[in-house]
Amino acid sequence: MKPKLSFEWLHACSGCEIALLNYGEPLLALLNRVEIVHFPLLMDHKYTRPEREDLPLSLPEADIGLVSGGVAHQEHLTVLHEMRRQCRTLIALGTCATHGGIPAMRNQWSTADTLQTVLAAGDTEPGPMLDEPSLFLDRVYSVDEKVPVEVSLPGCPPQPELIAAIIEALLNKDTVPPANKSVCETCPTLRKGKGQTTIRRFLDNADYDRDQPVSRMRCLLEQGLLCMGPVTAGGCGGKDTPLCLRARVPCRGCYGPVRPGGNQLLDMKNALASNGIDHRSIVDRKSLLRFSGAHGLIQPAGKRR
Amino acid sequence: MSPEPKIIAFCCNWCSYAAADLAGILRLQYPGSIRIIRVMCSGMVHPEMVLHALDKGADGVMIIGCHPGECHYLTGNEMALARAEVIADTLEDLGYASERFQLTWVSSAEPERLVEAFRTMSGRLMLLRSEQQTSYAKKN
Numbered sequence: 083m084k085p086k087l088s089f090e091w092l093h094a095c096s097g098c099e100i101a102l103l104n105y106g107e108p109l110l111a112l113l114n115r116v117e118i119v120h121f122p123l124l125m126d127h128k129y130t131r132p133e134r135e136d137l138p139l140s141l142p143e144a145d146i147g148l149v150s151g152g153v154a155h156q157e158h159l160t161v162l163h164e165m166r167r168q169c170r171t172l173i174a175l176g177t178c179a180t181h182g183g184i185p186a187m188r189n190q191w192s193t194a195d196t197l198q199t200v201l202a203a204g205d206t207e208p209g210p211m212l213d214e215p216s217l218f219l220d221r222v223y224s225v226d227e228k229v230p231v232e233v234s235l236p237g238c239p240p241q242p243e244l245i246a247a248i249i250e251a252l253l254n255k256d257t258v259p260p261a262n263k264s265v266c267e268t269c270p271t272l273r274k275g276k277g278q279t280t281i282r283r284f285l286d287n288a289d290y291d292r293d294q295p296v297s298r299m300r301c302l303l304e305q306g307l308l309c310m311g312p313v314t315a316g317g318c319g320g321k322d323t324p325l326c327l328r329a330r331v332p333c334r335g336c337y338g339p340v341r342p343g344g345n346q347l348l349d350m351k352n353a354l355a356s357n358g359i360d361h362r363s364i365v366d367r368k369s370l371l372r373f374s375g376a377h378g379l380i381q382p383a384g385k386r387r
Numbered sequence: 388m389s390p391e392p393k394i395i396a397f398c399c400n401w402c403s404y405a406a407a408d409l410a411g412i413l414r415l416q417y418p419g420s421i422r423i424i425r426v427m428c429s430g431m432v433h434p435e436m437v438l439h440a441l442d443k444g445a446d447g448v449m450i451i452g453c454h455p456g457e458c459h460y461l462t463g464n465e466m467a468l469a470r471a472e473v474i475a476d477t478l479e480d481l482g483y484a485s486e487r488f489q490l491t492w493v494s495s496a497e498p499e500r501l502v503e504a505f506r507t508m509s510g511r512l513m514l515l516r517s518e519q520q521t522s523y524a525k526k527n
Binding site for chain 1: 472
Protein backbone atom coordinates (compact mmCIF):
# COMPACT_ATOMS: atom_id res chain seq x y z
CA MET A 83 0.00 0.00 0.00
CA LYS A 84 1.27 3.45 -0.84
CA PRO A 85 2.04 5.85 2.02
CA LYS A 86 -0.70 8.45 2.45
CA LEU A 87 -0.02 12.18 2.28
CA SER A 88 -2.34 14.82 3.69
CA PHE A 89 -1.92 18.57 3.04
CA GLU A 90 -3.61 21.37 4.94
CA TRP A 91 -3.29 25.16 4.89
CA LEU A 92 -4.10 27.50 7.74
CA HIS A 93 -3.19 31.23 7.79
CA ALA A 94 -1.41 30.82 4.46
CA CYS A 95 -1.22 32.08 0.89
CA SER A 96 -0.86 28.70 -0.95
CA GLY A 97 2.69 29.60 -1.98
CA CYS A 98 4.16 26.57 -0.20
CA GLU A 99 1.82 24.16 -2.01
CA ILE A 100 2.54 25.86 -5.33
CA ALA A 101 6.27 25.51 -4.59
CA LEU A 102 5.81 21.73 -4.40
CA LEU A 103 3.82 21.71 -7.65
CA ASN A 104 6.62 23.74 -9.18
CA TYR A 105 9.02 20.83 -8.65
CA GLY A 106 8.69 19.92 -12.33
CA GLU A 107 8.96 16.46 -13.86
CA PRO A 108 10.44 14.68 -10.82
CA LEU A 109 7.12 15.47 -9.09
CA LEU A 110 5.39 12.82 -11.23
CA ALA A 111 7.76 10.12 -9.97
CA LEU A 112 7.17 11.28 -6.40
CA LEU A 113 3.39 11.29 -6.82
CA ASN A 114 3.53 7.70 -8.11
CA ARG A 115 5.01 6.59 -4.81
CA VAL A 116 2.33 8.14 -2.59
CA GLU A 117 -1.42 8.52 -2.28
CA ILE A 118 -2.72 12.01 -1.54
CA VAL A 119 -5.78 11.73 0.68
CA HIS A 120 -6.46 15.38 1.44
CA PHE A 121 -5.24 18.52 -0.37
CA PRO A 122 -7.74 21.42 -0.31
CA LEU A 123 -5.77 23.40 -2.92
CA LEU A 124 -6.00 20.63 -5.53
CA MET A 125 -8.86 18.36 -4.58
CA ASP A 126 -12.48 18.98 -3.68
CA HIS A 127 -12.70 17.24 -0.39
CA LYS A 128 -15.17 17.45 2.49
CA TYR A 129 -14.06 18.11 6.01
CA THR A 130 -16.49 15.50 7.32
CA ARG A 131 -16.77 11.83 6.49
CA PRO A 132 -20.16 10.16 6.00
CA GLU A 133 -19.31 7.38 8.46
CA ARG A 134 -18.44 9.92 11.16
CA GLU A 135 -21.31 12.37 10.91
CA ASP A 136 -21.33 12.77 14.67
CA LEU A 137 -18.03 14.68 14.47
CA PRO A 138 -18.00 18.34 13.36
CA LEU A 139 -14.71 17.75 11.57
CA SER A 140 -12.90 14.62 10.56
CA LEU A 141 -9.96 14.35 8.20
CA PRO A 142 -8.61 11.12 6.72
CA GLU A 143 -5.73 9.29 8.34
CA ALA A 144 -2.32 9.80 6.77
CA ASP A 145 1.29 8.78 7.23
CA ILE A 146 2.71 12.21 6.48
CA GLY A 147 0.88 15.48 7.04
CA LEU A 148 2.09 18.81 5.70
CA VAL A 149 0.68 21.98 7.26
CA SER A 150 1.43 25.42 5.86
CA GLY A 151 0.49 28.72 7.45
CA GLY A 152 0.34 30.01 11.00
CA VAL A 153 -2.50 29.73 13.50
CA ALA A 154 -4.56 32.91 13.85
CA HIS A 155 -8.16 31.79 14.20
CA GLN A 156 -10.14 29.23 16.18
CA GLU A 157 -10.90 27.39 12.94
CA HIS A 158 -7.17 27.01 12.16
CA LEU A 159 -6.72 25.52 15.60
CA THR A 160 -9.54 22.98 15.15
CA VAL A 161 -8.19 21.87 11.77
CA LEU A 162 -4.64 21.70 13.10
CA HIS A 163 -5.58 19.52 16.07
CA GLU A 164 -7.45 17.18 13.72
CA MET A 165 -4.41 17.00 11.43
CA ARG A 166 -2.20 16.16 14.41
CA ARG A 167 -4.61 13.39 15.47
CA GLN A 168 -4.68 11.83 11.99
CA CYS A 169 -1.07 12.18 10.80
CA ARG A 170 1.74 10.00 12.08
CA THR A 171 4.40 12.48 11.00
CA LEU A 172 3.56 16.17 10.84
CA ILE A 173 5.67 18.62 8.83
CA ALA A 174 5.41 22.35 9.45
CA LEU A 175 5.80 23.60 5.88
CA GLY A 176 6.96 27.13 5.21
CA THR A 177 8.00 30.02 7.43
CA CYS A 178 4.42 30.86 8.50
CA ALA A 179 4.09 27.39 10.00
CA THR A 180 7.54 27.36 11.59
CA HIS A 181 8.02 31.00 12.70
CA GLY A 182 4.76 32.87 12.06
CA GLY A 183 5.85 34.40 8.75
CA ILE A 184 4.53 37.66 7.30
CA PRO A 185 1.05 37.36 8.93
CA ALA A 186 2.70 37.37 12.37
CA MET A 187 3.70 41.00 11.77
CA ARG A 188 0.22 41.80 13.01
CA ASN A 189 1.35 40.71 16.46
CA GLN A 190 2.58 44.27 16.95
CA TRP A 191 -1.07 45.25 17.42
CA SER A 192 -3.85 43.65 19.41
CA THR A 193 -6.43 41.57 17.51
CA ALA A 194 -9.11 44.18 18.19
CA ASP A 195 -6.90 46.93 16.73
CA THR A 196 -6.14 44.82 13.66
CA LEU A 197 -9.80 44.08 12.99
CA GLN A 198 -10.68 47.71 13.46
CA THR A 199 -7.95 48.81 11.02
CA VAL A 200 -8.68 46.16 8.42
CA LEU A 201 -12.44 46.10 8.49
CA ALA A 202 -13.52 49.55 9.65
CA ALA A 203 -14.10 52.44 7.26
CA GLY A 204 -11.28 54.95 7.15
CA ASP A 205 -12.68 58.17 8.45
CA THR A 206 -16.11 58.79 9.91
CA GLU A 207 -18.25 55.75 10.55
CA PRO A 208 -17.11 52.61 12.31
CA GLY A 209 -17.23 50.00 9.56
CA PRO A 210 -18.88 46.62 9.61
CA MET A 211 -17.37 44.37 12.22
CA LEU A 212 -17.49 40.61 12.25
CA ASP A 213 -20.22 39.07 14.36
CA GLU A 214 -17.79 36.87 16.22
CA PRO A 215 -14.42 38.60 16.46
CA SER A 216 -13.72 36.48 19.53
CA LEU A 217 -13.00 33.54 17.22
CA PHE A 218 -9.71 35.22 16.31
CA LEU A 219 -6.86 34.20 18.58
CA ASP A 220 -5.06 36.91 20.53
CA ARG A 221 -2.10 36.75 18.12
CA VAL A 222 -0.66 34.73 15.25
CA TYR A 223 0.98 31.52 16.44
CA SER A 224 3.33 29.18 14.64
CA VAL A 225 2.20 25.57 14.25
CA ASP A 226 4.77 24.22 16.72
CA GLU A 227 3.45 26.55 19.44
CA LYS A 228 0.13 24.72 19.31
CA VAL A 229 0.95 21.08 18.49
CA PRO A 230 4.21 19.08 18.43
CA VAL A 231 5.69 18.71 14.95
CA GLU A 232 8.28 16.19 13.80
CA VAL A 233 9.86 18.23 11.01
CA SER A 234 10.13 22.01 10.53
CA LEU A 235 10.81 23.17 7.00
CA PRO A 236 10.99 26.97 6.78
CA GLY A 237 11.11 29.05 3.62
CA CYS A 238 8.89 31.57 1.91
CA PRO A 239 8.29 29.40 0.01
CA PRO A 240 10.59 26.44 0.75
CA GLN A 241 12.57 25.30 -2.29
CA PRO A 242 10.69 22.54 -4.18
CA GLU A 243 13.80 20.33 -3.95
CA LEU A 244 13.82 20.73 -0.15
CA ILE A 245 10.14 19.76 0.21
CA ALA A 246 10.60 16.76 -2.06
CA ALA A 247 13.83 15.74 -0.31
CA ILE A 248 12.10 15.71 3.08
CA ILE A 249 9.13 13.70 1.78
CA GLU A 250 11.57 11.27 0.12
CA ALA A 251 13.60 10.98 3.33
CA LEU A 252 10.47 10.19 5.33
CA LEU A 253 9.31 7.64 2.74
CA ASN A 254 12.73 5.94 2.87
CA LYS A 255 12.70 6.16 6.71
CA ASP A 256 15.92 8.19 6.55
CA THR A 257 16.70 10.80 9.13
CA VAL A 258 16.03 14.37 8.09
CA PRO A 259 19.20 16.47 8.35
CA PRO A 260 18.63 19.65 10.37
CA ALA A 261 19.39 22.96 8.69
CA ASN A 262 21.87 24.70 10.96
CA LYS A 263 23.94 26.78 8.58
CA SER A 264 23.33 30.42 7.71
CA VAL A 265 22.75 31.90 4.26
CA CYS A 266 26.36 33.18 4.27
CA GLU A 267 27.57 29.55 4.26
CA THR A 268 26.78 29.18 0.55
CA CYS A 269 27.15 32.84 -0.44
CA PRO A 270 30.08 33.31 -2.84
CA THR A 271 30.42 37.10 -2.59
CA LEU A 272 33.79 38.63 -1.74
CA ARG A 273 34.42 39.39 1.92
CA LYS A 274 37.30 41.74 2.63
CA GLY A 275 36.80 42.42 6.35
CA LYS A 276 35.78 45.90 7.35
CA GLY A 277 33.23 47.57 5.13
CA GLN A 278 30.91 50.55 5.38
CA THR A 279 29.96 51.40 8.97
CA THR A 280 26.44 52.67 8.37
CA ILE A 281 23.42 50.97 6.85
CA ARG A 282 22.20 52.40 3.55
CA ARG A 283 18.57 52.82 2.58
CA PHE A 284 16.88 49.64 1.42
CA LEU A 285 16.10 51.14 -1.99
CA ASP A 286 19.78 51.69 -2.78
CA ASN A 287 21.26 49.30 -5.29
CA ALA A 288 24.39 47.28 -4.69
CA ASP A 289 27.56 48.16 -6.59
CA TYR A 290 28.53 45.40 -9.00
CA ASP A 291 29.63 44.76 -12.54
CA ARG A 292 26.77 43.04 -14.34
CA ASP A 293 29.12 41.20 -16.67
CA GLN A 294 30.88 39.55 -13.71
CA PRO A 295 29.41 36.61 -11.76
CA VAL A 296 28.08 37.00 -8.19
CA SER A 297 31.38 35.62 -6.89
CA ARG A 298 33.08 38.83 -8.06
CA MET A 299 30.59 41.06 -6.21
CA ARG A 300 31.55 42.47 -2.80
CA CYS A 301 29.57 41.18 0.23
CA LEU A 302 26.36 43.26 0.39
CA LEU A 303 26.66 43.79 4.15
CA GLU A 304 30.13 45.25 3.61
CA GLN A 305 28.58 47.52 0.98
CA GLY A 306 26.26 48.84 3.70
CA LEU A 307 23.12 47.04 2.59
CA LEU A 308 21.13 45.33 5.33
CA CYS A 309 21.60 41.70 4.30
CA MET A 310 20.00 39.26 6.76
CA GLY A 311 22.26 36.42 5.58
CA PRO A 312 24.29 36.01 8.80
CA VAL A 313 21.19 35.43 10.95
CA THR A 314 19.02 33.50 8.50
CA ALA A 315 18.90 29.74 7.98
CA GLY A 316 20.35 28.74 4.63
CA GLY A 317 19.07 26.32 2.06
CA CYS A 318 17.20 28.57 -0.36
CA GLY A 319 19.74 28.02 -3.12
CA GLY A 320 20.53 24.39 -2.36
CA LYS A 321 24.33 24.08 -2.38
CA ASP A 322 24.49 26.97 -4.84
CA THR A 323 24.27 30.77 -4.44
CA PRO A 324 21.32 31.88 -2.23
CA LEU A 325 18.35 33.02 -4.32
CA CYS A 326 18.19 36.73 -3.45
CA LEU A 327 21.95 37.02 -3.92
CA ARG A 328 21.55 35.60 -7.42
CA ALA A 329 19.34 38.62 -8.11
CA ARG A 330 22.03 40.82 -6.46
CA VAL A 331 19.73 41.97 -3.68
CA PRO A 332 20.27 41.42 0.06
CA CYS A 333 18.74 38.44 1.88
CA ARG A 334 15.38 39.33 3.44
CA GLY A 335 15.53 36.62 6.10
CA CYS A 336 12.65 34.45 4.89
CA TYR A 337 14.01 31.13 6.23
CA GLY A 338 13.83 32.41 9.80
CA PRO A 339 16.57 32.24 12.45
CA VAL A 340 19.50 29.84 12.04
CA ARG A 341 18.82 28.05 15.32
CA PRO A 342 15.20 27.18 16.22
CA GLY A 343 15.04 29.48 19.27
CA GLY A 344 16.95 32.34 17.64
CA ASN A 345 15.85 35.94 17.36
CA GLN A 346 16.72 37.56 14.03
CA LEU A 347 16.35 41.12 15.35
CA LEU A 348 18.67 40.62 18.30
CA ASP A 349 21.18 38.48 16.37
CA MET A 350 21.36 40.90 13.44
CA LYS A 351 21.90 43.93 15.66
CA ASN A 352 24.49 42.00 17.65
CA ALA A 353 26.29 41.03 14.45
CA LEU A 354 26.33 44.67 13.32
CA ALA A 355 27.42 46.05 16.70
CA SER A 356 30.24 43.51 17.15
CA ASN A 357 31.62 44.52 13.74
CA GLY A 358 31.58 48.22 14.46
CA ILE A 359 28.59 49.04 12.24
CA ASP A 360 26.18 51.67 13.53
CA HIS A 361 23.12 49.52 14.31
CA ARG A 362 21.04 52.60 15.08
CA SER A 363 21.20 53.60 11.40
CA ILE A 364 18.62 50.89 10.61
CA VAL A 365 15.28 52.46 9.84
CA ASP A 366 12.34 50.42 11.23
CA ARG A 367 14.41 47.83 13.07
CA LYS A 368 11.32 45.89 14.20
CA SER A 369 10.80 44.70 10.65
CA LEU A 370 13.89 42.51 11.01
CA LEU A 371 11.40 40.10 12.61
CA ARG A 372 9.20 40.27 9.53
CA PHE A 373 9.38 36.51 9.00
CA SER A 374 9.68 35.28 12.58
CA GLY A 375 7.19 37.20 14.71
CA ALA A 376 5.52 34.20 16.33
CA HIS A 377 6.77 32.56 19.54
CA GLY A 378 5.99 35.88 21.25
CA LEU A 379 8.90 37.71 19.60
CA ILE A 380 6.78 40.60 18.30
CA GLN A 381 4.77 42.23 21.06
CA PRO A 382 2.23 45.07 20.98
CA ALA A 383 3.96 48.40 21.65
CA GLY A 384 3.90 49.74 25.17
CA LYS A 385 3.77 46.35 26.81
CA ARG A 386 6.60 46.28 29.36
CA ARG A 387 7.25 43.18 31.36
CA MET B 388 6.70 35.92 44.33
CA SER B 389 10.04 36.14 46.10
CA PRO B 390 10.64 39.40 47.99
CA GLU B 391 14.02 40.08 46.38
CA PRO B 392 14.32 40.36 42.58
CA LYS B 393 16.42 37.59 41.09
CA ILE B 394 19.41 39.03 39.23
CA ILE B 395 21.81 37.17 36.97
CA ALA B 396 25.24 38.86 37.01
CA PHE B 397 27.74 37.95 34.30
CA CYS B 398 31.08 38.78 35.94
CA CYS B 399 34.37 39.03 34.07
CA ASN B 400 36.99 36.59 35.33
CA TRP B 401 39.71 39.26 35.51
CA CYS B 402 37.94 42.07 37.37
CA SER B 403 34.43 41.84 38.77
CA TYR B 404 34.60 38.15 39.63
CA ALA B 405 37.72 38.86 41.65
CA ALA B 406 35.94 41.88 43.14
CA ALA B 407 33.04 39.64 44.16
CA ASP B 408 35.57 37.30 45.76
CA LEU B 409 37.06 40.21 47.65
CA ALA B 410 33.61 41.39 48.70
CA GLY B 411 33.09 38.00 50.28
CA ILE B 412 36.43 38.11 52.08
CA LEU B 413 35.62 41.60 53.37
CA ARG B 414 32.15 40.36 54.41
CA LEU B 415 30.38 43.15 52.55
CA GLN B 416 26.61 42.67 52.55
CA TYR B 417 24.61 42.55 49.32
CA PRO B 418 21.21 41.06 48.33
CA GLY B 419 21.28 37.26 48.42
CA SER B 420 19.17 36.86 45.28
CA ILE B 421 22.08 37.73 42.97
CA ARG B 422 23.40 34.82 40.94
CA ILE B 423 26.94 35.35 39.68
CA ILE B 424 28.02 33.61 36.48
CA ARG B 425 31.74 33.78 35.75
CA VAL B 426 32.65 34.54 32.15
CA MET B 427 36.13 34.97 30.73
CA CYS B 428 35.29 38.41 29.34
CA SER B 429 32.27 40.72 29.45
CA GLY B 430 32.56 40.90 25.65
CA MET B 431 31.64 37.22 25.27
CA VAL B 432 28.14 37.67 26.70
CA HIS B 433 25.89 37.32 23.67
CA PRO B 434 22.64 39.34 23.79
CA GLU B 435 20.74 36.08 23.48
CA MET B 436 22.15 34.95 26.84
CA VAL B 437 20.64 38.07 28.43
CA LEU B 438 17.31 37.50 26.70
CA HIS B 439 17.35 33.83 27.65
CA ALA B 440 17.83 34.72 31.33
CA LEU B 441 14.85 37.10 31.23
CA ASP B 442 12.71 34.60 29.32
CA LYS B 443 13.47 31.98 31.96
CA GLY B 444 12.26 34.26 34.73
CA ALA B 445 15.19 36.37 35.93
CA ASP B 446 14.06 39.83 37.05
CA GLY B 447 17.22 41.51 35.87
CA VAL B 448 20.55 40.86 34.19
CA MET B 449 23.88 42.61 34.77
CA ILE B 450 27.05 42.44 32.73
CA ILE B 451 30.06 43.57 34.74
CA GLY B 452 33.39 44.12 33.03
CA CYS B 453 36.73 45.91 33.40
CA HIS B 454 36.99 49.69 33.18
CA PRO B 455 37.47 51.01 29.62
CA GLY B 456 41.10 50.62 28.62
CA GLU B 457 41.77 47.94 31.24
CA CYS B 458 40.44 44.89 29.42
CA HIS B 459 42.60 41.79 29.80
CA TYR B 460 41.93 41.07 26.12
CA LEU B 461 42.46 44.73 25.10
CA THR B 462 39.05 45.46 23.52
CA GLY B 463 36.59 42.94 25.02
CA ASN B 464 34.77 45.54 27.08
CA GLU B 465 34.34 47.76 24.01
CA MET B 466 32.50 44.83 22.45
CA ALA B 467 30.43 44.53 25.64
CA LEU B 468 29.54 48.23 25.40
CA ALA B 469 28.44 47.89 21.77
CA ARG B 470 26.37 44.84 22.65
CA ALA B 471 24.85 46.57 25.69
CA GLU B 472 23.44 49.31 23.43
CA VAL B 473 21.86 46.61 21.28
CA ILE B 474 20.40 44.87 24.32
CA ALA B 475 18.95 48.07 25.79
CA ASP B 476 17.29 49.01 22.47
CA THR B 477 16.03 45.55 21.68
CA LEU B 478 14.61 44.67 25.10
CA GLU B 479 12.01 47.42 24.68
CA ASP B 480 11.13 46.09 21.21
CA LEU B 481 10.66 42.64 22.66
CA GLY B 482 8.39 43.88 25.43
CA TYR B 483 10.84 44.01 28.35
CA ALA B 484 11.56 47.15 30.37
CA SER B 485 15.13 48.26 29.60
CA GLU B 486 15.70 48.86 33.35
CA ARG B 487 16.03 45.10 33.62
CA PHE B 488 19.50 45.29 32.10
CA GLN B 489 22.62 47.05 33.36
CA LEU B 490 26.22 47.23 32.19
CA THR B 491 28.77 48.24 34.87
CA TRP B 492 32.55 48.62 35.03
CA VAL B 493 34.26 47.36 38.18
CA SER B 494 37.97 46.68 38.72
CA SER B 495 39.23 43.80 40.86
CA ALA B 496 40.13 46.22 43.66
CA GLU B 497 36.66 47.78 43.92
CA PRO B 498 34.43 45.40 45.89
CA GLU B 499 32.49 48.35 47.36
CA ARG B 500 31.66 49.60 43.88
CA LEU B 501 30.43 46.13 42.91
CA VAL B 502 28.23 45.80 46.01
CA GLU B 503 26.86 49.29 45.40
CA ALA B 504 25.99 48.31 41.80
CA PHE B 505 24.22 45.17 43.06
CA ARG B 506 22.22 47.18 45.60
CA THR B 507 21.27 49.87 43.06
CA MET B 508 20.12 47.25 40.56
CA SER B 509 18.09 45.39 43.18
CA GLY B 510 16.44 48.63 44.34
CA ARG B 511 15.65 49.62 40.76
CA LEU B 512 13.98 46.28 40.07
CA MET B 513 11.96 46.52 43.31
CA LEU B 514 10.75 49.94 42.17
CA LEU B 515 9.90 48.58 38.69
CA ARG B 516 7.94 45.74 40.26
CA SER B 517 5.90 48.05 42.48
CA GLU B 518 5.25 50.40 39.53
CA GLN B 519 4.02 47.49 37.42
CA GLN B 520 1.82 46.20 40.26
CA THR B 521 0.25 49.66 40.64
CA SER B 522 -0.44 50.01 36.91
CA TYR B 523 -1.87 46.47 36.86
CA ALA B 524 -4.16 47.29 39.81
CA LYS B 525 -5.31 50.50 38.06
CA LYS B 526 -6.23 48.61 34.89
CA ASN B 527 -8.39 46.04 36.68
